[in-house]
Each structure stands twice: as C-alpha cells, then as structure tokens.
Amino acid sequence: MNVSILPLKKLFPLFLLALLIAACNLTGCSNTDKQTGSVQQAVKKFAQPTTLQGQVIGKNQPIKTGQIIVTGNKGQLLGQVVLQDSNHYQVVIPAHTELPVVLRFYPEPNSPEAEQLVVVVVEPTLTQYDLSPLTTAIAKKAEALGGYTRTNLVMAAESMVNAPDANKTSTGFRGDPTTQYGGWH
Numbered sequence: 001m002n003v004s005i006l007p008l009k010k011l012f013p014l015f016l017l018a019l020l021i022a023a024c025n026l027t028g029c030s031n032t033d034k035q036t037g038s039v040q041q042a043v044k045k046f047a048q049p050t051t052l053q054g055q056v057i058g059k060n061q062p063i064k065t066g067q068i069i070v071t072g073n074k075g076q077l078l079g080q081v082v083l084q085d086s087n088h089y090q091v092v093i094p095a096h097t098e099l100p101v102v103l104r105f106y107p108e109p110n111s112p113e114a115e116q117l118v119v120v121v122v123e124p125t126l127t128q129y130d131l132s133p134l135t136t137a138i139a140k141k142a143e144a145l146g147g148y149t150r151t152n153l154v155m156a157a158e159s160m161v162n163a164p165d166a167n168k169t170s171t172g173f174r175g176d177p178t179t180q181y182g183g184w185h
Contacts, residue, residue, distance in 0.1 A: 010093035012030050045142045046124050052130040053090040054130040056105050056117065063117075066107040068131070073148075099124060100148040102139075105131045133159060 052070075056063045064087050070078040078101065079091045093101060105117040117131040118139040129135075141156035142148055 026068060027094070037042075041159050044122070044124050046093050046095060046097045048095045050093045050095075050127060051090055052093060052101075052103070052121065052127050052129055053088070054087065054119075054128055056083060056087045057130055057132040058115065059133055063105070063107065066105055068103055068105050071104070073100050102127060102148070103131060120148045122148065122153060 066083050067082045081089045081091050101121040103119050117136045119129045119131045119135040120139050138156045142152040145152040
C-alpha cells in the first residue's frame with residue numbers, strides 16, 4: 001500500500017492556522033480582556049437569630065464550669081455563656097451575623113481541665129457544636145492552613161481523625177452532619 005505524504009504537507013499550514021485560531025479564542029488574543037481580582041465567594045450569614053448549642057468535653061470527662069465567649073468573623077463579641085454545674089451550653093447568634101463564628105471556652109482558673117477549647121462555625125444550617133480538644137486541634141490546623149474556611153476545616157478534620165477509607169465519601173465523612181468538625185461517631 002502506497003500512501004502519499006504530499007497531501008499531509010499541504011494540510012499542515014491549515015492545521016497550524018486552526019490551532020492558532022483556537023489558541024486565540026482560549027486566551028482572548030489580548031491583554032485588555034483579562035479580568036483582575038480573585039473569585040468572589042458568597043458570604044454566608046445567619047438569616048435569623050439562631051441558637052447554637054452543644055457540650056464542653058475535656059480529655060477525660062465533661063467540663064461543667066467555665067465560660068464560652070462567641071466572636072464574629074471580625075472579632076466582635078456576639079455573646080457569652082457561663083457554665084454552672086452543666087457541660088451543656090446554648091447561645092443565641094444575632095440575625096445577619098456573617099460566618100465564621102468562633103466559640104472559645106475558658107475554664108475556671110483552678111480547674112483540673114484548665115485548657116482553652118475552640119470550635120468554629122462555618123455553616124448557618126448547623127446548630128450543634130461541641131467544644132473538645134479535637135475541635136480545638138482542628139481549628140488550629142485550619143487556621144494554619146490559611147483561615148477558618150469550610151475547605152480548611154474539612155481538610156484539618158480529615159487529617160486529625162483516622163477513618164477507614166470505606167467510611168469516607170467524596171465530601172468527607174459519613175455520619176451525623178450536626179456534630180460537625182470533630183464530633184463524628
């Protein structure tokens with residue numbers, strides 16, 4: 001079988017022209033059409049006053065005394081709760097509060113569990129958040145990854161919790177989504 005190469009040589013300039021046109025369409029052919037700035041993400045907020053609740057849990061037991069201080073994404077004070085003989089808390093977040101919201105537990109000065117605990121709220125639809133050493137480690141890791149975003153918190157949580165691959169999904173862990181970032185069971 002004798003195949004002539006001549007027709008391919010004649011088509012080569014047309015192929016180059018088509019490739020050049022395609023490249024221009026992909027790049028816009030000029031610098032004047034380029035957009036500047038970063039991708040804007042929608043700011044998540046609590047649409048209405050929302051009650052956050054959960055438990056304060058130390059390394060070995062529930063913590064029943066101390067104070068929880070709630071701050072907004074710019075450090076503004078949103079609320080506080082004093083624990084008295086119960087490790088359960090509830091705090092109301094005002095409407096239109098932008099996320100993330102940070103809950104910090106401060107133990108009594110002479111408490112045997114004298115450790116500050118932290119949990120970060122990034123989802124306005126979830127209202128159950130426990131404070132524990134694990135949620136604190138996740139918050140610290142997320143902050144080290146670049147800040148309190150949902151992506152950073154998920155990456156930090158996945159690196160902190162050992163779960164078999166069979167128990168993971170493409171978006172994280174299976175289980176109760178209300179026990180977010182450290183409360184999987």
